[in-house]
């Protein structure tokens with residue numbers, strides 16, 4: 001009896017946890033800036049038959065207590081208040097005060113969306129805490145810009161910070177890796193003064209490009225000095241430069257910081273073909289970065305984020321899901337509800353464009369040298 005129980009337990013701990021429910025997808029589909037993206041991602045993962053190799057776990061809403069562990073009460077109360085009024089114009093001024101304007105449009109059900117997508121990340125973190133899995137995935141999470149007192153960059157509640165606070169209940173040293181095109185400012189700011197959470201962000205850094213933070217000189221403060229790592233990059237970077245840079249830096253981070261758990265934000269707006277028209281990455285480049293992290297065999301929380309070419313984002317995250325489950329998937333897109341969106345080739349591949357790469361070898365050597373110099377200061 002005991003033997004069987006351990007076998008079952010072991011088997012469960014091998015499976016990747018995949019956070020999903022019809023309600024979660026239906027709510028996330030309503031986000032104006034990424035309409036139906038949640039459905040496209042889930043449908044492709046299901047069409048590739050990957051859900052059978054994962055333990056599907058339903059999310060719940062983040063509780064007020066969990067949300068207020070990071071966010072200010074007045075901001076969350078306001079979010080709740082305007083989310084249920086369709087005449088939100090009368091709150092215009094207050095809305096702007098909380099960052100709820102152009103780039104974080106007001107829409108009905110916003111509060112429910114924010115608490116569901118962050119509850120999903122918290123449930124994923126709980127699965128890692130309970131050691132019932134090694135890898136937990138929430139493609140509806142990864143909202144790295146949300147600040148404690150205001151919305152920013154399409155992000156309302158910072159599910160990543162809430163997930164890390166949950167992991168802190170058990171783990172002492174937590175590594176956060178941000179592969180999104182944009183700087184993970186909200187997560188960095190939350191932990192810039194502590195040496196217990198190391199944040200490493202790879203992003204486009206150019207005057208006037210959102211959010212404008214994340215320079216080489218941005219290394220953390222007080223006890224957190226050197227536990228914030230920023231890798232500022234320029235337009236046009238390709239897998240061949242991005243992947244080795246990421247892996248070499250993460251290798252040094254592992255040696256010095258010795259993380260016990262990893263949180264990886266896999267924003268897909270750095271892919272070739274994204275409307276952000278910045279980086280020139282493919283799903284394979286991001287895949288090699290995630291694969292490198294998974295080889296550490298540490299509990300790993302995998303999250304989504306940006307990604308505005310919806311079919312490329314679905315291609316990428318289906319590929320990363322297959323990689324996490326150790327399954328090969330064919331390059332032909334399987335028939336499913338959104339098949340038509342994958343034309344004209346109907347294949348998994350995302351091909352790099354031939355946009356100019358502004359990252360010279362000299363520039364990348366400078367950045368790499370400065371970053372490694374900072375990391376080596378960690379005792």
Ligand SMILES: CN(c1ccc(C(=O)NO)cc1)S(=O)(=O)c1ccc(-c2ccccn2)s1
Nearest residue numbers: 103153154180182210267269275276306307
């Ligand atoms: C609100 N902004 C964002 C949007 C997304 C992100 C993001 O994905 N972060 O990870 C960050 C900031 S913003 O002001 O820079 C933009 C608004 C609309 C943008 C856009 C939309 C489509 C194509 C190109 N750009 S960028």
Ligand SMILES: [Zn+2]
Nearest residue numbers: 180182269306
């Ligand atoms: Zn982004």
